[in-house]
Amino acid sequence: MSENPRDLKYSKEHEWLRQEGNTGVVGITLFAQDQLGDVVFVELPEVGRVLKAGEQFGVVESVKTVSDLYSPANGKVVAVNEKLADKPEVVNSDPYGEGWMVKLEIESVDPSLMDAEAYDKHTAGGGH
């Protein structure tokens, strides 16, 4: 039984996108946070930054690893999760909820995003 929420879209690089009309919320998946281990630092973009789908928009660091974050859509950053500055561990404990990273005003979504079932298969195979 998968814990990847059915209503989200997923990228190959293990970001998720929750779309609500023209707004999107972005974070990293349960699989990603498990691979990383304890998250100790998150670097997020400035509000107002315009992103292209597939563009690096930030960094998530665990004790052992530095990992880039990639945008799942073309759009503009309208909010970032300030809580992650003091409590980066929330990315581990609640990756789909409190661990959200950026809110976007979406222009268009990356067509290569997967649905939950396809993402389940993607990570079952090791996530590559």
Added chain:
Amino acid sequence: MEGLKRTALYPLHLKYGGKMVDFGGWELPVQFAGIIEEHRAVRTEAGLFDVSHMGEITVEGPDALALVQQLVTNDASKLSLNQVLYTPMCYENGTVVDDLLVYRMGEDRFFLVVNASNTDKDFAWMQQVAKSFPRAEVKNVSPEWSQLALQGPEAEAILQPLVDGNLSDIAYYWAKPGMVVDGVKCLVSRTGYTGEDGFEIYCPWDEAPHLWETLLQAGADRGLMPIGLGARDTLRFEARLPLYGHEINDQTTPIEAGLGMFVKFDKPAFNGKDVLARQKAEGVSKKLVGFEMVERGIARAEYPIQKGGREVGHVTTGNYSPTLEKNLGLGFVPPELTAVGTELDIVIRGKAVRATVVKTPFYKRAPVNK
């Protein structure tokens, strides 16, 4: 993973949920429950580490002491029977071959414990130097030994019911050979790489699984948990213990790395003495300092250190400190930038991020009233 070496504990690492990685050719767990949780367990209760990948080399014979003295910078002639010392081992140019422990097991018998990644290199080097000491025999006995480290304030309480003899009789940096631990004859020393009280337990290679399970069970109600390489690194980092390949290597001397107290210039001769003596007299061009990040960011090994926009050094180890809950680092800077309070910039992904020089070790355990 293909072609990696495994310790006797490999099946138990899997059993306990270890996340396995390639560590210098060995397949070992980087974590079990999680690096931060494991780190804090060692600081507040106890942790159990598989360190069987470390190398063990014996030096025996009438020239054994003379050979050891030539090889290492510390003074092994000061060792009583069953006493242990920590020392760098240098090339003739004063740079470091490895850092190691020297156990005195007899008048003419020494047991050297070296880094896993350097075992073959160290053995070849020692054999080379031993050519001038015909009455000393050097043997690489690594395949015969497993090693477990039991570290933390609860370590002694956990181990005591399992051994014959009083652990309180073993002082810091002393060993007891032939100590029976749950029926297994072991070499036990009060040593470790975490900055906590604890023991390193050397047993015959095949006995490690039995001891691992026995210890975990014995320590269950004192919070004992298995610890991986990730926490091993954050623990030693907070205690400012060097890691070969980072704070010390074949481009760095012990004086530069702040290990001068382990270099005994009273010794008549040892590899690197001339260069190190000159460094001590004239000064060095780079010195290891500790720093704390002032602006947001995590310093990592090899990130450049800048002052006034100019590159002046590099980070050797940097990370989030789970005990102090801040981002810290160690790195080399010119001697004029080593004063506590000096402002430095660490270059993180192309941006200069402010840091300040602080005292080390970052963490020191509270002294126990005995």
